[in-house]
Amino acid sequence: MPGIGPLVKVCGTSVGQKLLMALTGLALCGFLVAHLAGNLLLYAGEQQFNEYAEKLHSLGPVLWGAEVGLLALFFAHIGLALSTAAMSKRARRKSYEEKATKQDNVVMSGGGAANWMLPTGLLIFVFLVLHIADMKFNVRGLEHGEENLYAHVKQVLSNPIAKVVYAIALLGLGVHLTHGVSSAFQTLGISHSRWNKLIRIVCVVFAWAIALGFISLLFFSYGPPATAG
Template sequence: MKCPTYSSWFRERRLDAVCQILRLPAVMLSQIPGIGPVVKAASTTVGQKILMAITGLLLCGFLVTHLAGNLLLYAGAKQFNHYAESLHSWGILLNVAEVGLFTLFMAHIGLACSTHAMNRQARRSQYTQKESKQEPMALPSGGASGWMFVTGVIIAFFLVVHITDMRLKKNPFIDYSPAYQNGPEAGPDEFVAVRLVLTNWTAIAYVIGLLALGIHLSHGFRSALQTLGVNHPRWNRLLEIISLLFAWTITLGFLSLVTWAAMTSGTSN
């Protein structure tokens, strides 16, 4: 009888520790009076996936509004800046919305880490060879289902870049001064800022991030519906088509802005 090697022992203990840590939020939440049983039901594998689905779909909703707002770039600087200003005029409400959005992202990411860790625990020794029995690139996901965690991580990194670029305007590779030509009190010209970001070489992050988003959504949207129990032989084909259309409409919508920025760079508005 041979013993497992030290490194594999250590790896397993580390995985267990990660799972323990990821369980903490659920333990803490269940202390809130009145929601204990629901938190317990939500912290099973199925419960976590349902929460993933709900947060995922809410984030899809956010993407729709985000894209709708951004498409105003095509309408020109005036309209776009007006939209930006009216958003800023929400004041504290905007911060509340941002915190809400941030929470959604963190919940989605946290749940992803938690289920991912549990899934790793569920198969401690790997196959030396593993082949799919599905048709390659089968609809609805086009093979994307195996890439959810990877694309998710890419999107998370992209989010950091995106917030640094656009919200904080702290990208060290970009000179933001053209966006501040109306004086320090007036705040930045968002239209100019967007063009600055998207025409910089760092915009490559946007292409990568958005492609990852497309892949993530092309499985994620339909998958979220399935996790919420939406599956009926009469509607499945239509749902698959709608899911793919949704994923790539959003993605191409955003990507078009990158191309737009590149093609219109150097011209004034």
């Protein structure tokens, strides 16, 4: 296709991959907002939450397509993170005396951020695998499954070990988003000396609103099933 060559060439560079990583990361943030909004319906009660779940399942192939696309987005984000990290490592080895370029700094700004982005990203990946195994495929063979998703969520999170594992992973998510969202904005050129401090504050508030929103669900005392009796 005409013009596709230069695009592929740019995507093979460190700067191009960082731009793609920023875009995929922000897209995943959009999913987190939607996912949290749906999960907060647990507070509304069993009927409301199960009605929401039924509406999602009624989408059928559309839902499956969205899930496959989301998974592809997640793997692309991880692959880009690993690739850019490897590129940065090779660049440092090749020219150790040179300081990080402006483009390098905006992706993982703040020194310590670079040390935490990859570990927390891998932690989130492991958590995602466990979460899908529990919530979608019910690998533990819990009683309710998809017939009553509200009761199933309650049963999954009634396990103290599950609560601890989920809480640790979600704290990792908060750390990851704290640095990742602001870095993504900077990578995309959304940066100004007058507004950078405010942008960082907004990113921190967003990151921990998402993380603590999910964590709150781990310790919420869900009511008894409405369908009982």
